[in-house]
Amino acid sequence: MKTPSIAIIGAGPSGLSIARALDKAQLPFVIYEKHSNTGGLWDIENEGSPMYESAHFISSKTLSGFPDFPMPDDYPDYPTRKQLCAYIQAFAKHFDLEKDIIFNTKIEKVEKDKDGWKLTTTQGESYFHQELICANGTLWQPNIAQYRGTFSGIIRHSNTFKKSTEFLNKKILVVGGGNSGVDIACEAASFANEAYLSMRRGYYFIPKHVFGVPSDVFSHGGPKLPLKVNQWIFKKLLKIVVGDQTKFGLPKPDHELFESHPLMNSQIMHHTSHGNLRIKSDIDYFKGNNVFFKDGSSIEVDEIILATGYNYAIPFAEEFFDWKDHRPQLYMNLFNPKHDNIYVMGFVETNSAAYDIFTQLATLLANHLKDKKESPEKAKIFRNKVTSETLDLTGGIKLVASERHTGYVDSDTIKAKLKQIQKQMGWKNTF
Incomplete structure (x- = not known):
């Protein structure tokens, strides 16, 4: 043949x-x-x-x-x-x-x-x-992010994460504000003793449904509008549907809507508002089981999941x-x-x-x-x-x-x- x-x-x-x-x-x-x-x-x-x-x-x-x-x-x-x-x-x-x-x-x-x-x-x-x-x-x-210092606990990339029960009886820090990082952080919020999410910047979190319709279906349903008009309309819509996300412990975005890959998640605000998940800034360095952040704060955790792309x-x-x-x-x-x-x-x-x-x-x-x-x-x-x-x-x-x-x-x-x-x-x- x-x-x-x-x-x-x-x-x-x-x-x-x-x-x-x-x-x-x-x-x-x-x-x-x-x-x-x-x-x-x-x-x-x-x-x-x-x-x-x-x-x-x-x-x-x-x-x-x-x-x-x-x-x-x-x-x-x-x-x-x-x-x-x-x-x-x-x-x-x-x-x-x-x-x-x-x-x-x-x-x-x-x-x-x-x-x-x-x-x-x-x-x-x-x-x-x-x-x-x-x-x-x-x-x-996997892109393995590098940080100063040495971490004494377990540190691994998110591609090794398979089951939520892996987080039981642990203090977990997830690093990375992408879709998988946020999803895994929400799993940690449900299963870990303590759960944290480290993000370099704030992002716009888009709920998976808007007025009962999948968000992508909703956004594609109208006429094609200029970018600036779209940004204005959808930012107003997010204020109606979501409100001020900083009240949920999430940082304010440092860019305009649509200027980063969409973050589709309806759970993160539930977990942050209930105290199951705490948001931390970018990592500065490690020392033992302690993680020090660029805002001067620190936490002690057992395991770090690098959802760093x-x-x-x-x-x-x-x-x-x-x-x-x-x-x-x-x-x-x-x-x-x-x-x-x-x-x-x-x-x-x-x-x-x-x-x-x-x-x-x-x-x-x-x-x-x-x-x-x-x-x-x-x-x-x-x-x-x-x-x-x-x-x-x-x-x-x-x-x-x-x-x-x-x-x-x-x-x-x-x-x-x-x-x-x-x-x-x-x-x-x-x-």
Whole structure:
């Protein structure tokens, strides 16, 4: 059987998105997956997965599913990690994508070959392909924050946290104001003897429902308005729905609404207002079991959970990309300006649900790969755009200056640019 010219590494949501697009475009491919099943990080049994038992999706089922495969009607507004994993696996089965997946096969390294790429597995097997799509996901390489001093208790990254009962009879400090950090801090508030959350800055906390409607559905329901108008409207709305969050012990945000990744949480104010969770400032240093903060306060804890994010990584092919703030530099978060036959799927940090954007990006890539096969001259025209065009996909949002927001895109802006490219190139929006 002839080896397909296109290889995909990873059978999580992004890998399956491009697989579905290639299948529709009638372009043969193969997927290499290190785990024994599809699902990516949502499969808690997948080695290295950051998933924990109580995890839920932070965007609603209404907007979060694959466009041609909606989530089941009986799913709650915010599905559990088990439901998400089952949904992703059902997507792969429904579109018969599993037949093209080689499971239990981890790609150890990639080498440039005159006709494409040589892929070598951890077992020492080698495969050759002309086109390589890296869809290995973004939440696999923990970013371990460093602090002065030495902590005598347990200190670990949040990717090792699995069960809330791990916090029983302990004093817990969670570090990090992202969605997982806040969720884990709320778990600690329910199970630990004492629970604290250290945050470098204040954030806007958006409840998961507004007037009984999922917040993302509510915000997408109205007309598209200028950024400043949107900020004014939603800040007023948050005052009505939430009130002054500083009265709940939460620090005042040091930036405008929408200038950082949305924090979707309806529990934190319950726990802070009941004294189950106490908010601390940024860490200064450790000494024994004591943690000293930059505001001059200190606490004694047994364990520290570093919910300090992840570094993007393509460990098997890192040398073939240019990097900035642990992010590969890509055109449309997809195309590599350095090499015209290696791509990245799923490295998109955005302010909306990801799977729809994955699908649109996958369609864009499938169109280009089809041109490379059937219309090489047209493919060269697009390749020139990749190497010469500089894009700003922030939508004019002045994002918080942090590594987390390097390469961050506004969902409406990237979708508009996708439509523009499709039109310019005479490509279909679907196959």
